[in-house]
Amino acid sequence: MGTYAVTGAASGMGREVVDRLRAAGHTTITVDLRDADVVADLATPAGRRTAVAGVLARAAGSLDGAVLAAGVGPVRGREELIAQVNYVAPTELLLAWRDTLAATAAGTGVSSKVVVFGSNSASVTPGIPGALVAAHLHDRPGVRARLLKVFGPNAAAFAYGGSKLALSRWVRRTAVAPEWAGSGIRLNAIAPGAIMTPLLQTQLDGPDRDRIESFPVPVGGLGDAGQIAEWAVFMLSPAADFLCGSVVYVDGGTDAYFRGSAWPASSSMLSVPRWLLRSRAFAKRAVSGS
Ligand code: NAI
Numbered sequence: 001m002g003t004y005a006v007t008g009a010a011s012g013m014g015r016e017v018v019d020r021l022r023a024a025g026h027t028t029i030t031v032d033l034r035d036a037d038v039v040a041d042l043a044t045p046a047g048r049r050t051a052v053a054g055v056l057a058r059a060a061g062s063l064d065g066a067v068l069a070a071g072v073g074p075v076r077g078r079e080e081l082i083a084q085v086n087y088v089a090p091t092e093l094l095l096a097w098r099d100t101l102a103a104t105a106a107g108t109g110v111s112s113k114v115v116v117f118g119s120n121s122a123s124v125t126p127g128i129p130g131a132l133v134a135a136h137l138h139d140r141p142g143v144r145a146r147l148l149k150v151f152g153p154n155a156a157a158f159a160y161g162g163s164k165l166a167l168s169r170w171v172r173r174t175a176v177a178p179e180w181a182g183s184g185i186r187l188n189a190i191a192p193g194a195i196m197t198p199l200l201q202t203q204l205d206g207p208d209r210d211r212i213e214s215f216p217v218p219v220g221g222l223g224d225a226g227q228i229a230e231w232a233v234f235m236l237s238p239a240a241d242f243l244c245g246s247v248v249y250v251d252g253g254t255d256a257y258f259r260g261s262a263w264p265a266s267s268s269m270l271s272v273p274r275w276l277l278r279s280r281a282f283a284k285r286a287v288s289g290s
Helices: 012-023 045-059 079-108 130-137 141-150 152-175 198-204 209-213 225-235 254-259 274-278 280-288
Strands: 003-007 027-032 065-068 112-117 185-192 247-250
Touching (some): 003 012, 065 079, 079 185, 130 152, 185 225
Parallel strands (some): 003 027
């Protein structure tokens, strides 16, 4: 049985993940604003330090995985909070827990697994400015704050979608690095669509209700928090050993509806490693198109 840190564990999908892990006999170290082993405000540097230290103290050197579910929705006027909780917190916490995740994997011979909660808002929110995503990824909080102030009525949607887009890209870039994939850690993201939780209820109670209810969901209706938790728990299991840097969409088909032809897409030649470009077999395939 393993030990797993879960943020956002007091509500919604995080709580469903905790219930399932505990029912399976695992130990959980929960982090949230309330009702958690480690009570911490992940929107602040001090709260993040508390979360890092609290989890490491309870883990006592053995952390088999983590689920980063804490998040705040696209509520107007909370743009900086969204950035702090949805992007800064999961990336900071994971960087601080990496050594223990890697050491546990080395000690057990089983890869440690991390599931980060992204969102299909990363890809289905139209027009998220690239500069905002870059400001997250390059750690430029001043630029990010200035951009969020000029987006007017789109600010909350861009702040939310931008935080999740940057987070998904961070997961994909980080997951494949020697310090992660090469050190026995499997880092992946799940991208839910609209799931019935308190976070979504807050949005349904606000001015965006019509927009949310009319959003295309090919299978119809809203998703179930327990079902998403099942996916997250599967991504923590040994069956997910070969899953690395993936963003798993579980959204009733919304992303496929909007981007059916846009993804997957062939990589640009610029992103192909040099050694592969030099290989004769690759050159032949590129010419024949096979
Ligand atoms: P929820 O509101 O039920 O749970 C979120 C948890 O995060 C709460 O327990 C809350 O206290 C905690 N949290 C918020 N701010 C915090 C802070 N400053 N410090 C510590 N903890 C904090 O929400 P839900 O829906 O279960 O969301 C889980 C994750 O899934 C979030 O990252 C959310 O962005 C994401 N998501 C949710 C979707 C939905 O439709 N419900 C869709 C796509 C992604």
